[in-house]
Amino acid sequence: MTALAEGRATAPARRRRPFKWGPVGRAIGLIVIVLMFLGPIVWMVLASFKYNVQIYDSSKAIFFEPTLDNYGTVFDPRRGNYLVYIWNSFFIAFMATALSLVLAVPAAYAMSRFVMNKSATVVLLARIIPGVSLLVPWYYIFAQLKMTGSYLPLILSHMFVSLPLILYIMMSFFDQLPEELEESAQVDGLTPISAFFRITLPLSVPGIATATILSFIFSWNNFMFALVLSGPATKTLPVAIFDFIGYASIDWGALMAASVVVTTPIMLIALFTQRYIVSGLTAGATKG
Amino acid sequence: MTAVQNRAELPARERLSRWANKHRKWLFAGPSMAFVALLLVVPLAWTLILSLTDSRRSVRRDFDFIGFENYLEALTDTERFWPSVGRTFAFTGGALFFELVLGMIIALLLWKPFRGQGVVRTIVLLPLVATPVAVGMMWRLLFEPNIGFVNEMLSWFGIPAQPWLADPSTSLATLTFVDIWQWTPMVALILLAGLTSLSDEPQEAARIDGANAWQRFWYVTVPLMRPVIIAAVLLRGIDALKTFDILYATKGKGGGAFNDVETLNVYAYGLSFDYNEYGLASAVLILFFLMILAVIWVLQMQRKAKS
Numbered sequence: 001m002t003a004l005a006e007g008r009a010t011a012p013a014r015r016r017r018p019f020k021w022g023p024v025g026r027a028i029g030l031i032v033i034v035l036m037f038l039g040p041i042v043w044m045v046l047a048s049f050k051y052n053v054q055i056y057d058s059s060k061a062i063f064f065e066p067t068l069d070n071y072g073t074v075f076d077p078r079r080g081n082y083l084v085y086i087w088n089s090f091f092i093a094f095m096a097t098a099l100s101l102v103l104a105v106p107a108a109y110a111m112s113r114f115v116m117n118k119s120a121t122v123v124l125l126a127r128i129i130p131g132v133s134l135l136v137p138w139y140y141i142f143a144q145l146k147m148t149g150s151y152l153p154l155i156l157s158h159m160f161v162s163l164p165l166i167l168y169i170m171m172s173f174f175d176q177l178p179e180e181l182e183e184s185a186q187v188d189g190l191t192p193i194s195a196f197f198r199i200t201l202p203l204s205v206p207g208i209a210t211a212t213i214l215s216f217i218f219s220w221n222n223f224m225f226a227l228v229l230s231g232p233a234t235k236t237l238p239v240a241i242f243d244f245i246g247y248a249s250i251d252w253g254a255l256m257a258a259s260v261v262v263t264t265p266i267m268l269i270a271l272f273t274q275r276y277i278v279s280g281l282t283a284g285a286t287k288g
Numbered sequence: 289m290t291a292v293q294n295r296a297e298l299p300a301r302e303r304l305s306r307w308a309n310k311h312r313k314w315l316f317a318g319p320s321m322a323f324v325a326l327l328l329v330v331p332l333a334w335t336l337i338l339s340l341t342d343s344r345r346s347v348r349r350d351f352d353f354i355g356f357e358n359y360l361e362a363l364t365d366t367e368r369f370w371p372s373v374g375r376t377f378a379f380t381g382g383a384l385f386f387e388l389v390l391g392m393i394i395a396l397l398l399w400k401p402f403r404g405q406g407v408v409r410t411i412v413l414l415p416l417v418a419t420p421v422a423v424g425m426m427w428r429l430l431f432e433p434n435i436g437f438v439n440e441m442l443s444w445f446g447i448p449a450q451p452w453l454a455d456p457s458t459s460l461a462t463l464t465f466v467d468i469w470q471w472t473p474m475v476a477l478i479l480l481a482g483l484t485s486l487s488d489e490p491q492e493a494a495r496i497d498g499a500n501a502w503q504r505f506w507y508v509t510v511p512l513m514r515p516v517i518i519a520a521v522l523l524r525g526i527d528a529l530k531t532f533d534i535l536y537a538t539k540g541k542g543g544g545a546f547n548d549v550e551t552l553n554v555y556a557y558g559l560s561f562d563y564n565e566y567g568l569a570s571a572v573l574i575l576f577f578l579m580i581l582a583v584i585w586v587l588q589m590q591r592k593a594k595s
Contacts, residue, residue: 044426107320133573137331238421259422282481
């Protein structure tokens with residue numbers, strides 16, 4: 001007993017150093033992180049305000065006369081209607097998220113409360129399977145139903161990404177939500193279903209916000225499904241970027257402007273909702 | 289006794305409500321299950337069937353069952369199939385390794401509060417929400433051999449310009465770097481959430497026992513973080529195996545002119561939509577899916593092994 005106490009007392013023999021490397025190393029590390037992650041994005045934004053001649057000239061890397069020419073090219077109606085692509089991306093992400101919420105939130109509740117692990121695994125299989133293996137059958141079915149070129153195939157395919165994501169986030173949210181409130185509501189005469197709608201759902205707003213934001217982001221960023229399933233009128237922004245890559249040359253300024261147009265809305269959302277995004281991305285991972 | 293009487297007299301609405309509450313489990317979960325079954329199970333079964341046929345050119349065309357010939361063709365193909373298996377695992381392995389190491393370093397740096405912590409966290413979040421196709425385009429410009437900033441920066445240190453994405457020998461490594469740039473933040477955030485949930489006591493005990501910072505990290509923090517690390521590997525690994533967007537955005541169809549970044553996903557996409565070889569594509573996809581399941585199974589075993 002005393003030996004143990006003595007051992008503990010003598011062990012932390014800290015020497016005083018005149019200079020500590022820890023804080024300095026930390027500060028350098030943090031600066032490197034900021035430069036590493038922010039630098040390329042800043043470069044892309046700068047390039048989007050440059051004439052191609054300026055992009056080619058390294059002396060005009062940071063100081064140059066900005067131009068809106070590239071954005072003019074992107075939104076030039078003769079090239080294709082970029083405003084429509086923005087609307088397509090927004091509409092598809094919005095509809096996919098809204099419909100997935102309607103289906104997945106009650107499902108997540110049931111799977112959490114009734115511990116339906118097998119059913120949850122089936123739905124989570126959707127996150128594992130390579131999307132390409134679904135695209136050929138989907139394309140065929142949608143072609144048979146004469147729906148190619150409409151919004152429906154895109155919304156359904158994006159729901160296929162959103163629904164498992166929302167289910168996953170909401171399940172881990174409901175797992176942590178105490179059951180007592182619902183139970184006492186049922187004692188007070190509410191049916192289980194109205195207890196869910198009147199008690200549980202209002203308490204779930206933070207979880208639903210997290211799920212909504214992430215679902216919107218993932219749908220907005222989705223590329224492969226839109227590449228195959230979208231038609232000229234339903235093209236989304238990630239697909240429309242490729243308009244600026246020609247066979248012979250690349251219009252770098254316009255390409256960067258198009259990239260900025262697709263990423264800016266998402267980054268703005270991220271700036272204002274970062275706490276939700278972090279909690280959603282880490283949901284479940286820390287439960288062990 | 290009144291209950292029995294009442295049941296018959298209950299209005300239709302009340303009876304519906306009782307029925308709904310009794311079956312709420314499936315009423316709630318059913319629609320989602322049906323949606324996933326329709327969009328997942330049916331196409332998966334279809335893919336399985338197509339993989340046993342000689343379907344090509346058009347899905348509408350008649351096809352014959354040819355047994356396991358497609359699988360045989362894929363598994364004996366050392367030109368496209370096996371190299372793309374190798375690239376898939378090289379890409380995923382390389383990306384995962386650096387994302388874990390760098391992610392852990394970033395998580396440790398962000399662990400203790402400091403001035404400007406919020407700003408740094410926000411900046412770290414940006415790459416992972418950015419649209420992957422746009423990220424691909426952005427790095428395409430940065431890695432451009434003649435006008436890209438990366439070569440410009442190297443020239444400051446007297447290092448000669450590199451071809452990066454243009455050269456088949458460096459393109460896959462370059463794209464692994466792009467994946468690391470975009471997804472290290474996600475691993476860092478997961479690990480950071482894990483670190484924050486750890487209790488201080490084991491750390492303190494080790495400190496009192498005289499363990500130095502590295503020993504505390506390696507023998508205390510890492511074992512405690514094991515489930516979180518495996519969860520991060522699982523989440524990130526599945527997505528890395530299926531990477532498509534940045535590969536397609538930077539190298540185009542077929543993983544470039546020399547197929548130098550053609551992973552299994554890119555190969556299967558090309559077989560499906562450029563060559564219309566549906567039978568062979570389906571076989572490749574089934575094999576790919578089985579590989580992903582095997583990786584998950586191994587990781588789940590790892591996760592259960594010690595908990």
